[in-house]
Amino acid sequence: xxxxxxxxxxxxxxxxxxxxxxxxxxxxxxxxxxxxxxxxxxxxxxxxxxxxxxxxxxxxxxxxxxxxxxxxxxxxxxxxxxxxxxxxxxxxxxxxxxxxxxxxxxxxxxxxxxxxxxxxxxxxxxxxxxxxxxxxxxxxxxxxxxxxxxxxxxxxxxxxxxxxxxxxxxxxxxxxxxxxxxxxxxxxxxxxxxxxxxxxxxxxxxxxxxxxxxxxxxxxxxxxxxxx
Amino acid sequence: xxxxxxxxxxxxxxxxxxxxxxxxxxxxxxxxxxxxxxxxxxxxxxxxxxxxxxxxxxxxxxxxxxxxxxxxxxxxxxxxxxxxxxxxxxxxxxxxxxxxxxxxxxxxxxxxxxxxxxxxxxxxxxxxxxxxxxxxxxxxxxxxxxxxxxxxxxxxxxxxxxxxxxxxxxxxxxxxxxxxxxxxxxxxxxxxxxxxxxxxxxxxxxxxxxxxxxxxxxxxxxxxxxxxxxxxxxxxxxxxxxxxxxxxxxxxxxxxxxxxxxxxxxxxxxxxxxxxxxxxxxxxxxxxxxxxxxx
Ligand SMILES: Nc1ncnc2c1ncn2[C@@H]1O[C@H](COP(=O)(O)OP(=O)(O)OP(=O)(O)O)[C@@H](O)[C@H]1O
Ligand SMILES: [Mg+2]
Numbered sequence: 001x002x003x004x005x006x007x008x009x010x011x012x013x014x015x016x017x018x019x020x021x022x023x024x025x026x027x028x029x030x031x032x033x034x035x036x037x038x039x040x041x042x043x044x045x046x047x048x049x050x051x052x053x054x055x056x057x058x059x060x061x062x063x064x065x066x067x068x069x070x071x072x073x074x075x076x077x078x079x080x081x082x083x084x085x086x087x088x089x090x091x092x093x094x095x096x097x098x099x100x101x102x103x104x105x106x107x108x109x110x111x112x113x114x115x116x117x118x119x120x121x122x123x124x125x126x127x128x129x130x131x132x133x134x135x136x137x138x139x140x141x142x143x144x145x146x147x148x149x150x151x152x153x154x155x156x157x158x159x160x161x162x163x164x165x166x167x168x169x170x171x172x173x174x175x176x177x178x179x180x181x182x183x184x185x186x187x188x189x190x191x192x193x194x195x196x197x198x199x200x201x202x203x204x205x206x207x208x209x210x211x212x213x214x215x216x217x218x219x220x221x222x223x224x225x226x227x228x
Numbered sequence: 229x230x231x232x233x234x235x236x237x238x239x240x241x242x243x244x245x246x247x248x249x250x251x252x253x254x255x256x257x258x259x260x261x262x263x264x265x266x267x268x269x270x271x272x273x274x275x276x277x278x279x280x281x282x283x284x285x286x287x288x289x290x291x292x293x294x295x296x297x298x299x300x301x302x303x304x305x306x307x308x309x310x311x312x313x314x315x316x317x318x319x320x321x322x323x324x325x326x327x328x329x330x331x332x333x334x335x336x337x338x339x340x341x342x343x344x345x346x347x348x349x350x351x352x353x354x355x356x357x358x359x360x361x362x363x364x365x366x367x368x369x370x371x372x373x374x375x376x377x378x379x380x381x382x383x384x385x386x387x388x389x390x391x392x393x394x395x396x397x398x399x400x401x402x403x404x405x406x407x408x409x410x411x412x413x414x415x416x417x418x419x420x421x422x423x424x425x426x427x428x429x430x431x432x433x434x435x436x437x438x439x440x441x442x443x444x445x446x447x448x449x450x451x452x453x454x455x456x457x458x459x460x461x462x463x464x465x466x467x468x469x470x471x472x473x474x475x476x477x478x479x480x481x482x483x484x485x486x487x488x489x490x491x492x493x494x495x496x497x498x499x500x501x502x503x504x505x506x507x508x509x510x511x512x513x514x515x516x517x518x519x520x521x522x523x
Contacts, residue, residue, distance in 0.1 A: 049433070051433065072437075075432070075435045075437045075440075076435075077435075078432075078433065078435035079435035083433060083434075085433075089430045089433060090430075091427050091431070092427070093244070093247050093248070093427070102436075103434050103435065105233070105236055106434065106435050106436045106437075107435070108229075108230050110232065111232065150434065
């Protein structure tokens, strides 16, 4: 369902962050993307929801070629992908409920369906009681759970997360992983960039290692494989 | 776009107005100040223009008939004057009547002349377009049996050039004011939107189309315009009604010119203020949000 073919990305400042990436990810896979800082993990991920465009090569998601996708169609692509950001990217003036509902308002769901789905997903991430609070009133872990709730409320087939536990303490990180585990169990593909060796080594999944813009290792049930 | 989405955008714009506290306040203040200036200015300009119109309408061309002209010639001359293009309202005043006017102005002594009236019969005419008085007067002068044509030459030209300059200056000032208003308001709105630049980026990342993001901002601009129009409309209305009450009785007696009637004039000014507020608000939001929507 996701395929990258000879993807190359050079930033305007001359840095090459993807140097010929070839990879295939099947529906339902759980993939860790690991590698040292500056290896190109975030770039790899950003290209999947067209925050960045590849300089050359093709990226196919559910048969859509992102390299040739028109700008006006990008919103349609993003509605099919749930993205969890390291810095959460919540709308500060909207409540927890409204932040999650936003993803459904965008696809013009009925208010009734929106209420039902938002409450269901807030229950899943354990934030039902904080629906009326604002992001600034929440802890980092809670904000991250709102961000996850927003990314999955629309039941996308693919969820992408860039260091979702990067800002969280170990205990909260495990809670977050449990949510991902549950989503993955429903058949959702999960791609997660992470520096968390403990998680990668404990909950074993496919590991893709990126270094210098290249995939240097790709194994199912692999280890984190870096120091620190 | 579905109806419920439009309803959502309306709700969202209202929420944003109330949640953005001081930013809303700043924008509304900017709109208020500029609309107030525009309103007062338009009020003054429209009335000055009315005064100018009244003064112009007062300009008369006086056609003195040759003393030798007989009745048939006078009838023909009247027809000729009426047939001249650019002329309206021709009235005839025979020399007897002319003398009576002088008696009224200068005293009974003049009645001595009633036996041997030295005055001319006169036609009073008005140019359809007062600004063309000079041209029309020259045409009348060429007709048969006219002794002299007078319209206050010299004075009239000065009055007209004064009024025209006044009108042009007024127009330029209004345009300059409007331009400043647009600039000031769109700048204030831009500042409030720059503060929400990150929100716009996030919305895009979550799959919102440009229009989905834009419409609530545009509606918000509209509310800002409407809120900003409230004080100017109230003040301008109160101000004009007081000025009207104060000045109108005095002008009534002078009878040279009058102020514009309170209704419908003040409603037109109010509608203009509201319309401008709304347009400027919408335009300001649209322009400001446009910059941040580029992918
Ligand atoms: N917007 C950008 N403009 C220019 N260069 C960039 C940009 N984003 C990333 N880079 C560069 O591309 C390279 C890869 O960056 P990327 O963010 O993909 O690394 P990463 O693997 O996610 O690192 P980290 O683990 O620290 O998050 C780095 O050298 C970085 O400096
Ligand atoms: Mg990164």
